[in-house]
Amino acid sequence: MKKTVDVAIPLGPVHPIFKEPCRIKCETFGEQILAAEVELGYMKKGIERIMVGRPWQEVMFLAERICGICSVIHNFVFIETMEKISGVSVPDRAAYLRVLANELDRMQSHLIANFSYCYTIEHETLGMYLLNIRETVMDMLEYLTGARVTCAYIVPGGVRFDPDEEDLSRIMKAMDKVEEEMLRYIRMFEHGPLIGLRSKGIGIMTAEQAELVHAVGPTLRASGIPSDCRSEHPTYQMLGFTPIVRTECDNFARIMIRFDEILQSIDIIRTIIKTLPEGKIRGGGTIGRGQTTHRGEAPRGELTYRIKSDTHGRIQEIAIQTPSIMNIEACARYMIPGGTSVADVTSAYISSDPCIACTER
Amino acid sequence: MTLLQSFKNAVRQRSIHVCYVDTGSCNGCDIEVLACLSPRYDLEQYGIYVHNNPREADVLLVIGGVTPQWEDKLKMVWDKMPEPKVAVAIGNCPISGCVYNRPDSLTRPPAKSYIPIAAEVPGCPPRPTEIIQAILSVAPLIFKDWEIRR
Numbered sequence: 432m433k434k435t436v437d438v439a440i441p442l443g444p445v446h447p448i449f450k451e452p453c454r455i456k457c458e459t460f461g462e463q464i465l466a467a468e469v470e471l472g473y474m475k476k477g478i479e480r481i482m483v484g485r486p487w488q489e490v491m492f493l494a495e496r497i498c499g500i501c502s503v504i505h506n507f508v509f510i511e512t513m514e515k516i517s518g519v520s521v522p523d524r525a526a527y528l529r530v531l532a533n534e535l536d537r538m539q540s541h542l543i544a545n546f547s548y549c550y551t552i553e554h555e556t557l558g559m560y561l562l563n564i565r566e567t568v569m570d571m572l573e574y575l576t577g578a579r580v581t582c583a584y585i586v587p588g589g590v591r592f593d594p595d596e597e598d599l600s601r602i603m604k605a606m607d608k609v610e611e612e613m614l615r616y617i618r619m620f621e622h623g624p625l626i627g628l629r630s631k632g633i634g635i636m637t638a639e640q641a642e643l644v645h646a647v648g649p650t651l652r653a654s655g656i657p658s659d660c661r662s663e664h665p666t667y668q669m670l671g672f673t674p675i676v677r678t679e680c681d682n683f684a685r686i687m688i689r690f691d692e693i694l695q696s697i698d699i700i701r702t703i704i705k706t707l708p709e710g711k712i713r714g715g716g717t718i719g720r721g722q723t724t725h726r727g728e729a730p731r732g733e734l735t736y737r738i739k740s741d742t743h744g745r746i747q748e749i750a751i752q753t754p755s756i757m758n759i760e761a762c763a764r765y766m767i768p769g770g771t772s773v774a775d776v777t778s779a780y781i782s783s784d785p786c787i788a789c790t791e792r
Numbered sequence: 793m794t795l796l797q798s799f800k801n802a803v804r805q806r807s808i809h810v811c812y813v814d815t816g817s818c819n820g821c822d823i824e825v826l827a828c829l830s831p832r833y834d835l836e837q838y839g840i841y842v843h844n845n846p847r848e849a850d851v852l853l854v855i856g857g858v859t860p861q862w863e864d865k866l867k868m869v870w871d872k873m874p875e876p877k878v879a880v881a882i883g884n885c886p887i888s889g890c891v892y893n894r895p896d897s898l899t900r901p902p903a904k905s906y907i908p909i910a911a912e913v914p915g916c917p918p919r920p921t922e923i924i925q926a927i928l929s930v931a932p933l934i935f936k937d938w939e940i941r942r
Contacts, residue, residue: 445844451819452813452862472861475816475861493891496890498818498819500823543823562831563832565830566827579917579919580823580824580917786819788818788822
């Protein structure tokens with residue numbers, strides 16, 4: 432059948448709402464979007480090519496620089512893969528501290544994702560509130576790990592620094608403040624009539640569609656499928672983790688699920704601080720030879736590392752699968768077309784929380 | 793100096809429009825630039841506005857070691873900006889390539905081989921305060937008496 436297209440509207444690569452370069456080509460018929468295509472390739476740096484042949488001590492810092500927003504989880508999953516290869520065990524205290532750093536990182540990542548969404552639908556007030564509370568979380572991340580973005584907190588066999596009682600009580604106090612503020616902002620978002628008009632029933636992706644395009648992370652859980660790699664992780668199992676699911680399948684659900692996960696992260700951090708076991712933070716061990724695949728839950732979804740290393744811990748082969756590529760595809764295939772107008776293309780795109788830096792590496 | 797020129801100098805110091813392009817960074821510097829917008833650092837109290845539109849920008853923040861796709865496009869973005877203009881490199885990547893400047897890498901740093909860079913803010917990533925300080929210290933110097941020096 433011949434397709435009637437009015438205008439093909441390109442958005443990007445430099446566009447006021449895009450934080451990173453990317454190009455969305457929309458085929459329009461009047462206000463209606465018939466099809467959308469996302470063009471990538473502006474950020475390809477070839478990190479995996481640089482990693483090959485280098486010792487893990489160097490690759491650890493490269494892995495962290497795949498994505499600056501979720502740097503802790505890249506560090507976390509890479510180190511866990513290397514530990515799985517060489518059979519290095521981690522003391523309980525270090526395992527809990529890892530999760531503490533990871534949840535702080537997840538909170539700031541979700542906050543910046545929701546800020547971007549509020550900024551895109553031109554609700555700047557709520558966006559600024561979220562960005563302000565994010566600074567409190569960033570302070571705590573800096574207080575625990577020593578850096579705001581690239582922390583390198585997790586090392587094989589443990590973590591770098593051990594917080595004392597005073598540090599932990601400071602993090603606890605900050606969590607109380609964050610929770611109080613977050614509850615207020617979530618109420619604002621949930622009951623704001625204009626936000627509802629811009630978000631509810633827009634960018635719909637049903638559970639079947641989400642399964643077809645292999646969507647991951649909050650984008651998948653907002654379509655009603657409870658899939659979270661954290662529920663397979665031993666430390667999270669000890670903390671009694673259960674994934675959060677919503678069934679609305681629209682932009683509103685995707686943003687609300689991130690808000691709910693922030694509250695869940697606060698609860699996890701509180702449980703960790705209350706039940707933090709005493710003991711060493713590093714168990715020791717040597718990285719050796721082997722090949723394995725390991726996965727973890729990044730703020731955007733499932734993150735997989737497949738690594739082959741030699742006797743001295745040098746990386747021979749590495750393949751990384753990052754979550755955003757599936758979500759971007761889901762966005763172009765299902766969220767943008769189908770009833771959504773040109774004005775909603777950017778908000779539907781941002782609601783899937785795309786991260787071009789880790790997609791292209 | 794004419795009255796008009798002194799008026800222009802005063803106005804340009806208090807109204808700086810910023811555009812940022814990500815030419816292949818890890819996103820770390822991007823979120824630090826975004827953090828400058830937050831009420832804690834409050835970029836707008838200094839008269840700096842982030843528009844992200846090169847056609848109305850005075851300052852271009854270049855983030856990231858330059859990837860092959862950006863080699864010609866960075867110059868195009870720079871050419872679109874109206875005079876007087878200034879480019880600031882944020883982070884280690886546009887200065888030296890940082891961790892990406894290795895054999896087999898696809899990035900081609902430094903950024904100053906493509907466009908003239910007036911100031912560089914090293915760090916991986918630099919703190920938001922350092923980014924604001926760099927913009928505030930370099931932009932008025934470039935814009936001062938621009939019509940006379942031209």
